[in-house]
Amino acid sequence: MFRALALLAFWGVAAVPIAFIGFAWTFISGKVDLLYRMAVGMALLGVRLVGVKVEVVGLDKLDWGSTYILMCNHVSNLDPPIVIPIMPRRTSVLVKKELFRVPILGWAMRLADLVPVDRKNRESAIASLRSAAEVLRSGVNMTIWPEGTRSRDGRLLPFKKGPFHLAKESGVPIVPITIVGTHEIWPKGEFAIHPGTATVIFHEPLNPAAYPSQEDLINAVRDRMAGGLPEKYQ
Numbered sequence: 069m070f071r072a073l074a075l076l077a078f079w080g081v082a083a084v085p086i087a088f089i090g091f092a093w094t095f096i097s098g099k100v101d102l103l104y105r106m107a108v109g110m111a112l113l114g115v116r117l118v119g120v121k122v123e124v125v126g127l128d129k130l131d132w133g134s135t136y137i138l139m140c141n142h143v144s145n146l147d148p149p150i151v152i153p154i155m156p157r158r159t160s161v162l163v164k165k166e167l168f169r170v171p172i173l174g175w176a177m178r179l180a181d182l183v184p185v186d187r188k189n190r191e192s193a194i195a196s197l198r199s200a201a202e203v204l205r206s207g208v209n210m211t212i213w214p215e216g217t218r219s220r221d222g223r224l225l226p227f228k229k230g231p232f233h234l235a236k237e238s239g240v241p242i243v244p245i246t247i248v249g250t251h252e253i254w255p256k257g258e259f260a261i262h263p264g265t266a267t268v269i270f271h272e273p274l275n276p277a278a279y280p281s282q283e284d285l286i287n288a289v290r291d292r293m294a295g296g297l298p299e300k301y302q
Contacts (some may be wrong), residue, residue: 137210137238162196248266
């Protein structure tokens with residue numbers, strides 16, 4: 069429990085100078101890159117300070133001049149602050165629409181091309197996919213957790229179809245990602261963080277056009293993710 073409290077405290081304290089410097093620079097320059105890098109760097113540093121080591125596999129094999137839809141399995145609250153900062157290029161994510169109503173923060177998130185989503189509203193969810201397609205067309209990557217929520221037992225949950233519809237419609241390659249170890253470090257339903265190693269595996273990109281149906285594409289992505297998991301979670 070101490071590590072979880074320490075992590076949250078670090079993020080809270082570090083957010084003050086980041087907001088002061090990052091928001092000021094973003095407001096003056098109209099560019100969000102400094103704020104983005106400071107925020108994700110702070111997120112990953114906090115994770116490392118509480119005893120979590122991060123190993124990365126396959127990142128260097130991707131062409132980061134290209135645009136991707138990155139899809140990762142989801143087992144812990146540590147997944148986003150580990151996966152997103154290690155990417156060499158900025159990525160957009162889906163964010164609860166309520167956060168966009170927060171003054172200044174909402175403005176910065178829009179400038180960073182983050183996409184508001186309301187999963188309880190079908191029409192809003194469809195609108196989010198359209199916004200995500202626009203982000204991809206602008207050359208910004210999208211990172212998505214296709215299960216939609218964290219797995220309690222470390223095994224893959226059923227995938228939502230929306231992200232794969234986005235891939236089919238946009239034609240943007242999907243990079244499956246497997247994160248291993250965070251289920252043991254900070255599992256869903258617990259507040260205690262345990263020291264350990266998180267391994268992030270970037271698999272080869274998949275071209276959506278190479279799969280006749282959406283279901284075929286879903287199965288291909290699922291197979292890649294599952295292939296990186298320990299046997300007990302496959």
